Amino acid sequence: MARIERSEATALAEGRHGDPFAVLGYHDTEEGGRIVALVPDAERLWVIGTEDSRERELQPISGGVFCGNWEGGSYRLRARNAVATWDFEDPYRFGPVLGEIDEYLIGEGTHRRLWQVLGAHLITHEGHRGVHFAVWAPSAQRVSVVGGFNNWDGRRHQMRRRGATGVWEIFIPGLKAGEAYKYEILGAEGRLMPVKADPLGFGAEHPPLTSSVVRELGLHPWGDGAWMAARQGHNDIHAPVSIYEVHLGSWRRVWDEGGRPLSYFELASQLIDYVVDMGFTHIEILPVTEHPFDGSWGYQPVGLYAPTIRHGRPEEFAALVDAAHRRGVGVILDWVPGHFPTDDHGLRRFDGTALYEHADPREGFHQDWNTLIYNYGRREVSNYLLANALFWLEEYHLDGLRVDAVASMLYRDYSRAAGEWVPNIHGGRENLEAIAFLQQVNAQAYGGAPGIMTIAEESTAFAGVTRPVHKGGLGFGFKWNMGWMNDSLRYFARDPIHRKHHHNELTFASSYTYSENFILPISHDEVVHGKGSMLGKMPGDADQKFANLRAFYAFQWAHPGKKLLFMGQEFAQGREWAQAEALDWHLLDDPRHAGMQRLVRDLNALYRARKALHWGDCEPSGFEWIEADDAEHSVYVFERRAPDAPPVVVAANLTPVERSLRIGLPQAGDWVEILNTDSAHYGGANWGNLGFIQAEEIPCSRRAQSAEIYLPPLAVVMFAPE
Numbered sequence: 236m237a238r239i240e241r242s243e244a245t246a247l248a249e250g251r252h253g254d255p256f257a258v259l260g261y262h263d264t265e266e267g268g269r270i271v272a273l274v275p276d277a278e279r280l281w282v283i284g285t286e287d288s289r290e291r292e293l294q295p296i297s298g299g300v301f302c303g304n305w306e307g308g309s310y311r312l313r314a315r316n317a318v319a320t321w322d323f324e325d326p327y328r329f330g331p332v333l334g335e336i337d338e339y340l341i342g343e344g345t346h347r348r349l350w351q352v353l354g355a356h357l358i359t360h361e362g363h364r365g366v367h368f369a370v371w372a373p374s375a376q377r378v379s380v381v382g383g384f385n386n387w388d389g390r391r392h393q394m395r396r397r398g399a400t401g402v403w404e405i406f407i408p409g410l411k412a413g414e415a416y417k418y419e420i421l422g423a424e425g426r427l428m429p430v431k432a433d434p435l436g437f438g439a440e441h442p443p444l445t446s447s448v449v450r451e452l453g454l455h456p457w458g459d460g461a462w463m464a465a466r467q468g469h470n471d472i473h474a475p476v477s478i479y480e481v482h483l484g485s486w487r488r489v490w491d492e493g494g495r496p497l498s499y500f501e502l503a504s505q506l507i508d509y510v511v512d513m514g515f516t517h518i519e520i521l522p523v524t525e526h527p528f529d530g531s532w533g534y535q536p537v538g539l540y541a542p543t544i545r546h547g548r549p550e551e552f553a554a555l556v557d558a559a560h561r562r563g564v565g566v567i568l569d570w571v572p573g574h575f576p577t578d579d580h581g582l583r584r585f586d587g588t589a590l591y592e593h594a595d596p597r598e599g600f601h602q603d604w605n606t607l608i609y610n611y612g613r614r615e616v617s618n619y620l621l622a623n624a625l626f627w628l629e630e631y632h633l634d635g636l637r638v639d640a641v642a643s644m645l646y647r648d649y650s651r652a653a654g655e656w657v658p659n660i661h662g663g664r665e666n667l668e669a670i671a672f673l674q675q676v677n678a679q680a681y682g683g684a685p686g687i688m689t690i691a692e693e694s695t696a697f698a699g700v701t702r703p704v705h706k707g708g709l710g711f712g713f714k715w716n717m718g719w720m721n722d723s724l725r726y727f728a729r730d731p732i733h734r735k736h737h738h739n740e741l742t743f744a745s746s747y748t749y750s751e752n753f754i755l756p757i758s759h760d761e762v763v764h765g766k767g768s769m770l771g772k773m774p775g776d777a778d779q780k781f782a783n784l785r786a787f788y789a790f791q792w793a794h795p796g797k798k799l800l801f802m803g804q805e806f807a808q809g810r811e812w813a814q815a816e817a818l819d820w821h822l823l824d825d826p827r828h829a830g831m832q833r834l835v836r837d838l839n840a841l842y843r844a845r846k847a848l849h850w851g852d853c854e855p856s857g858f859e860w861i862e863a864d865d866a867e868h869s870v871y872v873f874e875r876r877a878p879d880a881p882p883v884v885v886a887a888n889l890t891p892v893e894r895s896l897r898i899g900l901p902q903a904g905d906w907v908e909i910l911n912t913d914s915a916h917y918g919g920a921n922w923g924n925l926g927f928i929q930a931e932e933i934p935c936s937r938r939a940q941s942a943e944i945y946l947p948p949l950a951v952v953m954f955a956p957e
Contacts, residue, residue: 239271239302247273248298248390250377250421255393260327261305268305272325275299275390277314283322285309299390324363324408326392332360332367333397333404341371342400344614347679349622350540350630353402354435355449357412365408366449368394368416370433371615372586373401374423380405381430382416382446389419389427401615415446417580422587429579432537434591434619437549439525439538445580447538452630455553459560459632466634467686469516469565470712472752475849476797477839478567479515479805480758481506482532483523483546486802488817499542499551503558510564513805513832514839517565519637521759523552524571527578532759532814533569534639535576535606539623542631556632565634567690568627572620572676573640574606583607591616597657601643603650611644612668617675624676628684635688635712636680642694644669670709677710688712690754701752716753716796719744724761727787730774731869731890731949738866741790745860748795752853755796757804762812770807779891781807781827782919782949785834785912786889789951792838793875793885795851795858806832830918841910845955850877861899861936870946872898872936883909884954888946893922897943899936905929905957906942913947922947928954
């Protein structure tokens with residue numbers, strides 16, 4: 236009878252055999268055909284021929300290892316113990332799935348479709364339907380797939396090591412979608428690691444559970460062909476881009492069902508209907524990548540390849556994106572390649588070594604967030620992240636990625652004191668590996684998914700963020716204008732009596748407005764951590780707060796740069812945002828809040844309809860000051876313009892005192908008052924210019940014609956030629 240050494244059987248039973256596929260399953264030996272199986276909970280085990288009536292009982296060796304002769308041919312196994320008898324396919328009789336090209340590209344760090352080979356995939360292999368698992372763990376001594384299907388027993392499905400690539404794989408026949416699983420890893424030092432979620436898992440359990448879940452990609456039948464063909468025009472620097480930033484879990488909640496968040500299907504109707512009604516061109520979703528802690532808002536992800544199960548399955552997230560596209564709304568995802576949390580089931584010391592992170596905490600630990608920093612210089616790690624960017628763009632038809640915390644990636648000394656960071660090879664502070672990674676992401680994203688946009692949240696003056704990679708830049712399409720945001724909020728928070736001393740806080744941005752392709756962001760970061768709400772930042776009594784905020788929004792929409800507004804601020808939510816609660820929709824019963832919402836809706840409509848207000852957002856020829864120096868009266872006047880389109884003149888009076896003044900105009904004739912933030916329609920006092928002004932042949936402000944205008948207190952008024 237065929238036998239194996241007891242020491243080898245013991246190594247298999249203890250999960251310490253270096254190459255289980257060399258022993259388990261069917262093998263030709265000098266003694267003839269032999270089958271070895273490891274079934275720890277079996278008392279007896281038989282081989283059953285699937286093409287004939289052969290049956291042979293295998294003999295127990297040690298610790299659930301059975302062995303016996305077999306003359307060859309396909310087979311199944313039948314196990315019995317005191318409780319049950321069950322038949323199953325032997326996973327060790329199946330050959331490898333990964334091909335040599337995949338292995339080569341993985342080892343080289345250039346597999347752009349990494350998600351198609353790693354992770355858990357439902358496939359048909361050698362005539363059987365099941366799940367193929369593959370994971371990168373180069374320093375592991377053993378990797379096993381564990382789940383309810385094998386009683387979470389790491390001895391049962393020990394994986395096959397694929398050469399020098401560090402990839403492990405196994406095909407388990409009979410498994411279906413919905414199975415929860417993890418990887419049990421015997422680390423580099425021979426110690427068992429905490430069981431790990433799949434770095435390329437496409438689904439996960441509901442938190443606080445932490446297992447990955449087998450999910451099938453591509454189940455949603457897309458119907459957004461028209462949008463995809465035309466989206467480049469919607470994302471262009473000359474296009475109107477007005478972004479509604481939203482946290483899916485707190486936009487609305489279903490209070491009669493325990494306060495649960497909306498599902499992806501519910502969001503596909505309710506959220507998209509609202510965004511269309513409000514006139515926003517895009518939504519930007521706070522990270523939906525799976526994350527263990529609700530309070531991180533998704534910015535500490537563990538499952539970069541999995542849409543969070545909090546709102547539904549992957550195909551349901553795809554349905555949300557599709558619904559937006561069918562209604563003409565683009566979808567941008569907040570993407571976090573800058574760091575990851577230290578949760579035991581995540582990437583930290585994945586195979587017993589600092590695999591995804593740096594070993595040196597001066598390079599690999601974020602002091603601000605107590606998270607770990609990716610090792611961008613390791614080709615497999617940068618490949619993992621680059622493929623993830625392409626995954627979201629391709630599999631889920633996303634229109635853009637807003638990359639979080641770019642500044643923390645660019646500088647090795649970010650938020651570190653002297654001696655707490657490691658210089659680059661030239662002795663400098665720039666993170667050269669991260670810079671190269673971001674350039675590669677942008678080049679591959681724009682090259683592989685035409686019409687998309689990438690956006691950098693970058694808070695420093697790093698040069699060339701939106702310059703193309705081939706010209707030495709980082710290659711982003713847009714950058715958040717944090718300077719404009721900080722200066723503008725600081726100005727509007729001041730008592731109007733002091734604003735004349737800080738006039739340049741609103742004019743300074745024009746000195747660098749066209750140095751990058753900017754987005755003007757009022758994001759979630761401005762209404763959390765004690766910063767209050769946008770309404771709460773404004774000075775004065777209740778009516779003045781609303782007037783100031785109306786003026787601020789009109790100034791933002793008129794200023795060069797694309798627009799972004801976080802949810803709730805469009806109707807002036809009074810309290811700070813809280814991720815565990817829904818927005819205060821009941822405030823819309825108050826005419827002042829409803830008026831603010833109408834203003835934002837009209838600003839979006841005007842911004843989209845008037846070419847002069849959007850074409851030159853990133854073009855210097857699209858903006859010119861008419862009056863930039865009237866600090867004494869806190870008055871600002873400027874012109875927005877575009878080729879083959881009527882100009883728009885914007886005048887702001889940012890004191891609670893009404894003003895009458897003469898302003899220069901770019902052409903003669905009648906000018907219509909196309910927006911007035913003091914309109915009663917928006918909750919104002921309804922003071923204005925009776926709908927129009929008339930340009931006279933009186934030179935003013937370096938223009939041949941001008942008009943007398945009236946500016947209500949704390950208001951912005953816009954004019955266009957009739």
